[in-house]
Amino acid sequence: MNLKARKMVATGDHAAAYGALLANVDVVAAYPITPQTLIVEDFATFVDDGITDAEFIMVESEHSAMSACIGAAAAGSRTFTATSSQGLALMHEMLPIASGLHLPIVMPVVNRTVAAPIGIWCEYNDIMPQRDSGWIIGFIEDNQEVLDMVLMGYKIAEHHDVLLPFMFGLDAFILSHTVEPVEAPSSDEVMKFLPSYKPIASLDPDKPMAIGTFTPPEYIQEERYQTDKCMRNAKRIIKNVTKEFADVFGRNYHGLIEEYKTDDADVILITLGTVTGTARDVVDELRGRGIKAGLVKLRFFRPFPVEEVRMLIERENIKAIGVYDRSVSYGVGGPLYIEVKNSLYGYDLPIINFLAGIGGRDVVKGDVEKMYKILQDVKDGKTRKDIVWINTRGVKE
Amino acid sequence: MDKYERGERMNLKNLPDDEYFTPGHTACPGCAAPIIVRNMMKILGKDTVIYTPANCLLVFGGTYPYIAWKVPYFHEAFENTGSSISGAARALKKQGKKVTVVGIAGDGGTYDIGIQALSGAAERNEDVIYVCYDNEAYMNTGIQRSGSTPYGAETTTTPAGKKILGKLRHKKDMAEIMRAHDIPYVATASISHIADFLKKVEKMKNIEGFRYFHVLSPCPTGWRYDPSKTVEIARKAVDSGMWTLYEAEYGEITNIYKPKKKIPVEEYIRGQGRFRHMTPEMIEELQRWVDRKWERLYGEKP
Ligand SMILES: Cc1ncc(C[n+]2csc(CCOP(=O)(O)OP(=O)(O)O)c2C)c(N)n1
Ligand code: SF4
Ligand SMILES: [Mg+2]
Numbered sequence: 227m228n229l230k231a232r233k234m235v236a237t238g239d240h241a242a243a244y245g246a247l248l249a250n251v252d253v254v255a256a257y258p259i260t261p262q263t264l265i266v267e268d269f270a271t272f273v274d275d276g277i278t279d280a281e282f283i284m285v286e287s288e289h290s291a292m293s294a295c296i297g298a299a300a301a302g303s304r305t306f307t308a309t310s311s312q313g314l315a316l317m318h319e320m321l322p323i324a325s326g327l328h329l330p331i332v333m334p335v336v337n338r339t340v341a342a343p344i345g346i347w348c349e350y351n352d353i354m355p356q357r358d359s360g361w362i363i364g365f366i367e368d369n370q371e372v373l374d375m376v377l378m379g380y381k382i383a384e385h386h387d388v389l390l391p392f393m394f395g396l397d398a399f400i401l402s403h404t405v406e407p408v409e410a411p412s413s414d415e416v417m418k419f420l421p422s423y424k425p426i427a428s429l430d431p432d433k434p435m436a437i438g439t440f441t442p443p444e445y446i447q448e449e450r451y452q453t454d455k456c457m458r459n460a461k462r463i464i465k466n467v468t469k470e471f472a473d474v475f476g477r478n479y480h481g482l483i484e485e486y487k488t489d490d491a492d493v494i495l496i497t498l499g500t501v502t503g504t505a506r507d508v509v510d511e512l513r514g515r516g517i518k519a520g521l522v523k524l525r526f527f528r529p530f531p532v533e534e535v536r537m538l539i540e541r542e543n544i545k546a547i548g549v550y551d552r553s554v555s556y557g558v559g560g561p562l563y564i565e566v567k568n569s570l571y572g573y574d575l576p577i578i579n580f581l582a583g584i585g586g587r588d589v590v591k592g593d594v595e596k597m598y599k600i601l602q603d604v605k606d607g608k609t610r611k612d613i614v615w616i617n618t619r620g621v622k623e
Numbered sequence: 624m625d626k627y628e629r630g631e632r633m634n635l636k637n638l639p640d641d642e643y644f645t646p647g648h649t650a651c652p653g654c655a656a657p658i659i660v661r662n663m664m665k666i667l668g669k670d671t672v673i674y675t676p677a678n679c680l681l682v683f684g685g686t687y688p689y690i691a692w693k694v695p696y697f698h699e700a701f702e703n704t705g706s707s708i709s710g711a712a713r714a715l716k717k718q719g720k721k722v723t724v725v726g727i728a729g730d731g732g733t734y735d736i737g738i739q740a741l742s743g744a745a746e747r748n749e750d751v752i753y754v755c756y757d758n759e760a761y762m763n764t765g766i767q768r769s770g771s772t773p774y775g776a777e778t779t780t781t782p783a784g785k786k787i788l789g790k791l792r793h794k795k796d797m798a799e800i801m802r803a804h805d806i807p808y809v810a811t812a813s814i815s816h817i818a819d820f821l822k823k824v825e826k827m828k829n830i831e832g833f834r835y836f837h838v839l840s841p842c843p844t845g846w847r848y849d850p851s852k853t854v855e856i857a858r859k860a861v862d863s864g865m866w867t868l869y870e871a872e873y874g875e876i877t878n879i880y881k882p883k884k885k886i887p888v889e890e891y892i893r894g895q896g897r898f899r900h901m902t903p904e905m906i907e908e909l910q911r912w913v914d915r916k917w918e919r920l921y922g923e924k925p
Pocket of ligand 3: 729730731756757758759760761762
């Protein structure tokens, strides 16, 4: 494979498939689902056009996609799949098997509503229930980051201090089916950043071993401890790899979180996914009006950047925090809100949860402005709120 | 002409001494499953990767740290033998290694929860061997009915109750379903006909593409018979027509064994506690099912 560096105009799905191509994956097993389908189709085209000699297993379900990926990764190959929504739900059983066996599979998840009601648009209620699956879970702001995240994903997942599978969410349609300029490095450059996968153990008749045994209580707890340690190690490795990526390719993603105009901010909003881009614009406008608004883009949900979030708050300029969620844990609040509250236990600071864009409803600048307005009011003591449903019929904000 | 065609087939005399499924496993006394696996492995040999889903074999052969396997072995889950072995086989192919990847599933993992992944792998003609050891119920979880449980049999979910006496439906014909997949090889076998069993293993080892190997696996614990009778019961299953031995290539039956003397099904079920409650009418119904199957496979009335 000899791919030249090029500037593409690519959908998020194409960026994902092209990222897998550049990562020189050995085995792909996948099943189509809107809005992930383009990834599968694009990769099939790479195979049929002879651009890659990867094995592509067109399985009969997502459960089988993940099962096949686990089998291939256990046999020592670099493995890729992608899914969405119902497909991810169907895979659920297999996810902790991939992490428990420490197999560094990379999987873009095109975030889509999980039924019912059935919908195909962006929502995070597919990926959030995978929180405790032992997978690293990232989120993406734009299509360039999609491609870059596939490359960084393997580098992080395959690191011997981590060895965990890696999924990242990209927003349905907003990214998956929308074209943006994307810079693709050459395969030679990628090879230098991401050499071939060297498993520490695999299914090899010359060195027989058992993988995934029936295991009594005498041993499982240690495995759990190790996986927990791997996830904690991942924080350090994510930071190192993002830095190395910036050095090689010139794009800096700042590790676990990215701060935007937070230095002197008195209110900040923590966001996930594409809403970040909208919020950047809103922050710029508010700054123009003299409002000290700041923004934090959360890049990783697992491992959760507890220390980073705390360090932010230590700065004392911040008087109110807003947390944006695109799904809800019924009766409690958004999953990110729950995590932020957990991270900031002991700090006396208002934390407000904004639920918006659920079911794929657009989140426009006006919606984000409303969030900052509420944060301002909270800061000034005019109101005190916990959970605010934005732009919801029959519900007061 | 290969060895098989020249008639230099594997038999008990030239069966290798090598052991890849070793003693010390914890199957019940009299269990047919280790007999199947041990003999099969002698022929498949060192360059084999084994997968088992959740079942008795996982527990009695794959419990850490007492692994009975001398070849690379893996387990993922219950319903995905077809896809798990597909993944491993493709990876090893990409690495340029010549390794036989084999999945060994129970009837539950084959007929019921695993049929989708199995059918998918067969349709793709993955280069793997799929073995079903068929003990006609979910033994590992305590003898519940499966799609393979024969009519009338008592299991813990088809108890011989006051109103309903055992299972009301007949056994599904899984090998025939696999034959309909137009794959290179489908074979059924029985440990009672061990020479035939060994020949089939040797033959399928050298075939490329999807191979389905289905072996009846009498289970003294679940069928409730004296553990010394395993081979005898397996033979009676064949002689009664409850279990039919054949080979099929690309859907065509190329070799079928016909018992010299067909024994009544009543003779087969006698001595098995799982059938003890059956009334004469029920035994007749089971006999009718056997006769229908016989006619379908041999093309003549019994
Ligand atoms: C998804 C899932 N459902 C249920 C189970 C529980 N379970 C484990 S083994 C088994 C039955 C296995 O039966 P079979 O495949 O016939 O093998 P046997 O134990 O009879 O040898 C069941 C129901 C499971 N492990 N996974
Ligand atoms: S329950 Fe049956 S199949 Fe399972 S180990 Fe015992 S005899 Fe074998
Ligand atoms: Mg069974």
